Amino acid sequence: MAVVPFNRPYVTGREGLHIREAIDNRHLSGNGAFTARAQAWLEQRTHARRALLTQSCTVALEMAALVAGVGAGDEIIMPSFTYVSTANAFVLRGATPVFVDVRADTLNLDERLIEAAVTSRTRAIVPVHYAGIGCEMDAIREIADRKGLLVIEDAAQGLLATYDGRPLGNFGDMGTISFHETKNVSTGEGGAILINDERLTPRAHVVWQKGTNRNQFERREVQQYSWVDLGSSYLPSEITAAFLWAQLEAADEIVRSRVAVWKRYHAAFEDLEREGRLKRPTVPPRCVGNGHLYYAIVPDAPTRDRVLATLNAHQINAVFHYVPLHSSPAGRKFGRTHDAVPVTDWAAERLIRLPLWTMMPADVVDRVIDVARETIRASCPGGALT
Numbered sequence: 001m002a003v004v005p006f007n008r009p010y011v012t013g014r015e016g017l018h019i020r021e022a023i024d025n026r027h028l029s030g031n032g033a034f035t036a037r038a039q040a041w042l043e044q045r046t047h048a049r050r051a052l053l054t055q056s057c058t059v060a061l062e063m064a065a066l067v068a069g070v071g072a073g074d075e076i077i078m079p080s081f082t083y084v085s086t087a088n089a090f091v092l093r094g095a096t097p098v099f100v101d102v103r104a105d106t107l108n109l110d111e112r113l114i115e116a117a118v119t120s121r122t123r124a125i126v127p128v129h130y131a132g133i134g135c136e137m138d139a140i141r142e143i144a145d146r147k148g149l150l151v152i153e154d155a156a157q158g159l160l161a162t163y164d165g166r167p168l169g170n171f172g173d174m175g176t177i178s179f180h181e182t183k184n185v186s187t188g189e190g191g192a193i194l195i196n197d198e199r200l201t202p203r204a205h206v207v208w209q210k211g212t213n214r215n216q217f218e219r220r221e222v223q224q225y226s227w228v229d230l231g232s233s234y235l236p237s238e239i240t241a242a243f244l245w246a247q248l249e250a251a252d253e254i255v256r257s258r259v260a261v262w263k264r265y266h267a268a269f270e271d272l273e274r275e276g277r278l279k280r281p282t283v284p285p286r287c288v289g290n291g292h293l294y295y296a297i298v299p300d301a302p303t304r305d306r307v308l309a310t311l312n313a314h315q316i317n318a319v320f321h322y323v324p325l326h327s328s329p330a331g332r333k334f335g336r337t338h339d340a341v342p343v344t345d346w347a348a349e350r351l352i353r354l355p356l357w358t359m360m361p362a363d364v365v366d367r368v369i370d371v372a373r374e375t376i377r378a379s380c381p382g383g384a385l386t
Contacts, residue, residue, distance in 0.1 A: 004367065015242070125144050131292055132158050132292035159251070161290040258356060
């Protein structure tokens with residue numbers, strides 16, 4: 001029996017053609033023609049003032065922290081239920097992550113708990129759009145504006161998803177996108193930073209160009225470029241940008257394919273949720289998702305472990321998700337938790353992610369559904385989650 005992988009990176013078939021073109025153009029370092037095309041696409045589709053490609057979303061977050069001027073003594077409000085990069089980016093600048101609990105419905109940062117976590121040291125709020133479902137950005141933006149805080153969106157999973165019809169990544173002063181192998185649009189490793197506050201654009205260009213004013217030089221505003229600020233080598237190569245361009249050309253098709261699989265899972269588990277055996281993802285009316293991932297929450301950690309073991313014994317690579325940052329060794333060392341985070345702990349102990357990838361064959365989806373339903377019925381008593 002063939003293994004059903006958790007993820008299978010999608011290749012459109014045009015990646016090689018574009019890479020060949022980049023090679024023929026003899027421009028292999030960053031910021032060439034394919035970089036320009038990809039950045040223009042991102043600006044058009046996310047409505048960002050400026051989009052800059054990076055080597056990863058991790059790097060984009062680190063760049064955002066640098067552009068924002070985050071430093072020692074600053075505090076950054078974020079969820080604990082996220083990947084380590086969200087916190088690392090700010091810890092590297094000397095700041096302290098302040099972990100706030102997530103909502104039970106979307107597993108996104110609970111906007112109702114943010115204001116109580118704000119102190120005189122708070123510099124920014126970093127909402128994470130889990131599973132490509134938007135946080136309550138109106139409320140988050142209102143708190144930030146009233147308190148004079150930056151908003152830096154971790155939209156790693158959110159490309160082409162929306163909140164109130166507006167693209168994720170466009171609500172913050174800056175946003176970040178991932179093109180990691182596990183994401184809808186992928187380059188293996190890759191990312192982008194979105195600049196929505198025009199006042200941040202000049203410094204973003206300097207930081208992106210290793211701390212130099214090369215952008216001004218290329219616009220003939222200075223006779224030569226030199227080191228003017230902090231920065232690093234954040235640009236991906238044109239080979240990566242060429243691969244990305246093929247993916248972006250097919251981005252709408254990719255999202256349609258994944259959303260179709262997501263909807264099949266969602267319909268298949270409706271009765272199990274009604275019986276109280278699991279909890280399905282919640283998509284608020286104001287949100288449109290992008291089919292990034294599908295999860296189910298079961299009654300307790302031992303049940304989660306049994307279900308995962310059984311699925312994998314049937315050659316279906318289902319997995320759990322984040323170990324919360326607040327309880328990790330580095331999280332305890334570098335961050336602090338504002339109040340208790342019971343929803344974060346609850347979700348982390350019980351969440352199961354099912355295989356979901358672009359162009360996943362219908363018979364493979366059926367196999368996952370059949371085994372998952374049988375396993376959950378056998379493992380999860382009715383009424384356990386009502």
